[in-house]
Amino acid sequence: MGVQENGSGDLGLSSVPLGSKNKYRRMDSELTDYGDDDDLEVVPYKQTQQERSSSTRKYVFACAVFASLNNVLLGYDVGVMSGAIIFIQEDLKITEFQEEILVGILSVISLLGSLGGGRASDALGRKWTMGIAAIVFQLGALIMTLAPSFQVLMIGRLLAGVGIGFGVMIAPVYIAEISPTISRGSFTSFPEIFINLGILLGYVSNYAFSGFSAHINWRIMLAVGILPSVFIAFALCIIPESPRWLVMQNRIDEARSVLLKTIDVEAEVEERLSEILKAAGIGTEAGETQEEKAVWRELLSPSPSLRRMLITGFGIQCFQQITGIDATVYYSPEILQTAGIEEKSRLLGATVAVGVTKTAFILVAIMLIDKVGRKPLLYVSTIGMTICLCGLAISLSVFKGTSLGIALAILSICGNVAFFSIGIGPVCWVITSEIFPLRLRAQASALGAVGNRVCSGVVAMSFLSVSRAISMAGTFFIFTVISAVSVGFVYKLVPETKGKSLEQIELLFQKDRNWNEEEVEMSDTQQLVQQKNESVAI
Numbered sequence: 001m002g003v004q005e006n007g008s009g010d011l012g013l014s015s016v017p018l019g020s021k022n023k024y025r026r027m028d029s030e031l032t033d034y035g036d037d038d039d040l041e042v043v044p045y046k047q048t049q050q051e052r053s054s055s056t057r058k059y060v061f062a063c064a065v066f067a068s069l070n071n072v073l074l075g076y077d078v079g080v081m082s083g084a085i086i087f088i089q090e091d092l093k094i095t096e097f098q099e100e101i102l103v104g105i106l107s108v109i110s111l112l113g114s115l116g117g118g119r120a121s122d123a124l125g126r127k128w129t130m131g132i133a134a135i136v137f138q139l140g141a142l143i144m145t146l147a148p149s150f151q152v153l154m155i156g157r158l159l160a161g162v163g164i165g166f167g168v169m170i171a172p173v174y175i176a177e178i179s180p181t182i183s184r185g186s187f188t189s190f191p192e193i194f195i196n197l198g199i200l201l202g203y204v205s206n207y208a209f210s211g212f213s214a215h216i217n218w219r220i221m222l223a224v225g226i227l228p229s230v231f232i233a234f235a236l237c238i239i240p241e242s243p244r245w246l247v248m249q250n251r252i253d254e255a256r257s258v259l260l261k262t263i264d265v266e267a268e269v270e271e272r273l274s275e276i277l278k279a280a281g282i283g284t285e286a287g288e289t290q291e292e293k294a295v296w297r298e299l300l301s302p303s304p305s306l307r308r309m310l311i312t313g314f315g316i317q318c319f320q321q322i323t324g325i326d327a328t329v330y331y332s333p334e335i336l337q338t339a340g341i342e343e344k345s346r347l348l349g350a351t352v353a354v355g356v357t358k359t360a361f362i363l364v365a366i367m368l369i370d371k372v373g374r375k376p377l378l379y380v381s382t383i384g385m386t387i388c389l390c391g392l393a394i395s396l397s398v399f400k401g402t403s404l405g406i407a408l409a410i411l412s413i414c415g416n417v418a419f420f421s422i423g424i425g426p427v428c429w430v431i432t433s434e435i436f437p438l439r440l441r442a443q444a445s446a447l448g449a450v451g452n453r454v455c456s457g458v459v460a461m462s463f464l465s466v467s468r469a470i471s472m473a474g475t476f477f478i479f480t481v482i483s484a485v486s487v488g489f490v491y492k493l494v495p496e497t498k499g500k501s502l503e504q505i506e507l508l509f510q511k512d513r514n515w516n517e518e519e520v521e522m523s524d525t526q527q528l529v530q531q532k533n534e535s536v537a538i
Contacts, residue, residue, distance in 0.1 A: 055264075056180075056261065056262060056263065056264040057183075057264070059261055059262065060178065060179055060180065060183070060187060060262050061187070062239075063175070063178055063239045063240070064175045064178075064179065064187040064188075064190045065190060066231075066232075066235030066238060066239050067130060067171050067175050067190070067191075067235070067239060068171050068175070068191045068193065068194040069134075069194065069228055069231055069232045069235055070130055070133050070134055070137075070164075070166075070167030070168070070170075070171055070191075070228075070232060071168065071171055071191040071192070071194040071198065072194045072195070072197060072198040072201070072228045073134070073137050073141075073160075073163070073164060073167065073198065073225060073228055073229070074164045074167065074168055074195055074198060075194060075195035075196060075197060075198020075199040075200075075201070075202065076199070076201050076202045076205075076224070076228070077106065077160060077198070077202070077225060078195075078198070078199050078202065078326070078329055078330060079198060079199035079200065079201065079202020079203045079205075079206070079329070079351075079355060080201075080202035080203075080205050080206060080221045080222065080224075080225065081102075081103055081106075081330065082202070082203070082206070082329065082330050082331065082332055082333060082351060083202075083203065083205075083206025083207070083210065083348050083351065084206065084217075084218040084221045084222060085099055085102065085103060086333065086344065087210075087214045087217050087218040088102070088153070088218050091214045091215050091218065092149065092150050094150050096464055097465075099464070100461045100462070100463070100464050100465065101154075101461060102150075102154065102157060103330055103460050103461070104456075104457045104458075104459075104461030105154065105157055105158065105161065105457070105461070106157055106160060106161040106164065106457075107161070107326070107453045107454070107456035107457035108161070108453065108454065108457035108458075108461070109157075109158050109161030109162060109165070110161040110162065110164045110165030110168065110457075111450040111453040111454055111457075112161075112162055112165060113133070113136075113161065113162040113163060113164060113165020113166040113167075113168075113169075114165040114166070114168065114169045114446045114449035114450045114453060115165075115446055115450055116162075116165070116166065117129055117133070117165060117166040117167075117170050117442075117446055117449075118169065118442045118443035118445065118446025118447070119442075119443065119446075120132065120166070121173065121245070121442045122245075122248070122295075122442050122443065125241050125242070125245055126170055126173060126174040126177070126241065126242040126245055126442075127174070127236060127239060127240070127241045127242070128236070129166060129170045130171065130174070130232070130236070131232070131233070131236050132166055133163050133164070133165075133166030133167035133170070134163065134167070134228075134229045134232040134233070135163070135229070136159055136160075136162050136163035136166065137159070137160050137163030137164060137167070137229065138163070138226055138229040139159050139163075140156045140158070140159030140160030140161070140162075140163060141156065141160055141222060141223070141225045141226045142156070142223075142226060143155055143156030143159065144156030144157060144222045145222045145223040145226075146219075165449070165453060168191070168449055168453075169442075169445055169446045169448075169449035170442070171190075171191040172188050172191055172429040172430065172432065172445070173242075173433050173441060173442055173445050174242050175187050175188045175190060175191070175433070176188045176430070176433035176434055176502065177242040177243065177244040177245070177441075177502070178242055178243065178258070178262055179262070180262060180263055180264070181500065181501045181502075182370065182499070183370055184370070184430075184434070184502075185369035185370040185374065185430050185497075186366050186367075186369055186370050188430040188433055188434070189362070189365060189366050189369055189426035189429070189430055190366075191426075191429060192362055192365075192421070192425050192426035193359075193362050193363070193366065193426070195425075196355075196358045196359040196362045196421060196425075197359055198228075199329060199355050200355035200356060200358070202221075202355070203348070203351045203352045203354070203355035204352060204355070205220075205221045205224050206221060206348050206351065207345075207348045207349060207351075207352055209221050210345065210348055240258045240261065241254070241258065242258075243255040243256075243259050243262070243273075243276065244276055244438055244441075244502075246258065247273075247276045247277060247438075248438065248439070252277075255273065256269065256270075256273055259272060259273060272501070275501060275503040276438065276503070278503070295439065295440055295443050298440065299440065299443065299444060299447065305509040305510050306437075306440070306509075308493075308509045309435050309444070309509050310444065311493060312431065312435060312493050312494055312495070313431065313432045313435055313436065313444065313445070313447075313448040314447065314448050314451045315489055315493060316424070316427075316428050316431055316432065316448075316489070316490075316494060317428055317432060317448040317449065317451045317452040317455075318451045318452065319382075319424065319482075319486040319489060320425065320428040320452060320455075321452055321455035321456040322455045322458075322459065322479075322482050323382075323385055323389070323420075323424075323479055323482050323483040323486060324389065324459060324463075324475075324476070324479035324482075324483075325416070325417070325420050325425070326456045326459050326460050327459050327460065327463040327475070327479070328413055328416055328417060329354070329358075329417070330460055330463075331464070332350070332351045332354055332413060333347040333348065333350075333351060334464070335392075335396070335409065335413065335472065336350050336406075336409060336410070336413075338396055338472050339400065339401075339405055339406050339409035339410075340400070340401045340402065340403075340405060340406045340409075341406060350410060353410070353414065354413055354414055354417055357414040357417055357418050357421075358417040358418070358420070358421050359421075360421075361417075361419075361421040361422045362421040362422070362425065362426060364421075364422050365377060365421060365422045365423065365425070365426050365427070366426070369426065369427065369430065369498075370498060370499075373496050373498040374427050374430060374431060374494070374496060374497055375490065375494060375495075375496045377422060377423040377427055378423050378424060378427055378490045378494060379423075379487070379490060379491075380419070380422060380423055381419050381420060381422055381423020381424045381427070382419075382423065382424060382483060382486045382487045382490055383487055384415065384418075384419030384422075384423075385416055385419045385420055385424070385483045386480055386484045386487065387415075388412045388413075388415035388416040388419060389412070389416060389476055389479045389480040389483055390476075390477070390480045391408060391411070391412040391415070392409060392412035392413060392416065392476050393473045393476035393477045393479075393480060394408070394473075395408035395409040395412055396409065396471075396472050396473040396476065397471070397473035400473070424486070428452075430497075431494065431497065432445050432448040432449075433445055434497050434502060434505050435495075435497070435505055435506070435508075435509065436506075437506050438503075463475065495508050495509075
């Protein structure tokens, strides 16, 4: 663990100690004692290592971007439907109940895609499951674009939902499995960036094409959603398969090859590969026992540690949606109309501002998630959302119809989506993709995605009806209470996973203890390993 053979035979160095920068400085000083020739060989090594680190970061970045393209489809659908539904109502003469079904059914049906995506990704691989997701969604979008009636529109919507279900659960899993530990949080947040980008593009599309006739404009809006699939087809030719999935298929050499491309320190590759092999149970008696036990049987009758993982993963996914984010995004025109804005162009223009805010603040989360950690962002997010939801409820009740009420409503909606994007939006998917054991990760993550999609569907399909029954302000007061409860959930049941390998995170759930105590023990372990490396290097 302290030293590792350097895989490139042309650098003039037989071994490189792992650890901090001061060890490299000590190595340099020791080598210079041997003469000028050895001293000259250190500089090429450093240059090569820096070039390798830069190349690795770019490669993983490209993989994360390409793997997240499916999420643009989900975001675009959410954003574009908020405006397109206005014109679909006018063109196809649908009822309010049909509107709720049309908007919300995608989330409910996507749970089937999420369940199927978990099994497909274990059988076919993470990479090709993303390809299937794009094809199914593209077919659904095409049917919706050409739909002559509500019934045909629903068929396309159902297919699009299945495709989105496949894509939304697999992208975070793939990125988490391919990313280096130090930047895993940032890269695993990329799908949420692309969802927000898709939402923004949907809002812009609404605004751009709203000037056409009601029979044409919503069809153009939906047709634009087909375009990202072209880039997804290109991406599949470039990105590698997940090294952890390759290990599960006993394709060890291929997994090593991928790890060499995604980890910039060659010495760490074998260490990480051995951890993955151990987690997969390959070459161990325990592994044979694990293979015999069906994955879903294990999920349905979990051990205490797995039960804690499921509560954390499933719970954070549900809280992401039952705090009402999809109501805010899908129905922002209706909410702003209730606040007092009546002109359609002003309504769609205001939704663009919401989309810009949501997309801008996800970038803040990307920059901070691997620096300050997951839990601080979750605290800021859930507390901030609670305040903004309360403000929105007040604007729709006390100040309804006034200029102050309109301003407060827009500010509260923008604040709500901003706090969502800075925390629970991206961190939810990061946490779910990190905490489960390798053999269960895809299907357990799929189960979390099912909870997310069901809650999203329930909110989207009931928001207008509940708002009619208890008023829109009353509905947002309910979301406020739920958001406040989510703060306690984060405090009690969500561990900090920053800076830990996926295999180390699994150990956090092995014993029932305080998360902070466990994090201290992890830190102590790392210090002991570092001291051992230093002693070996000396």
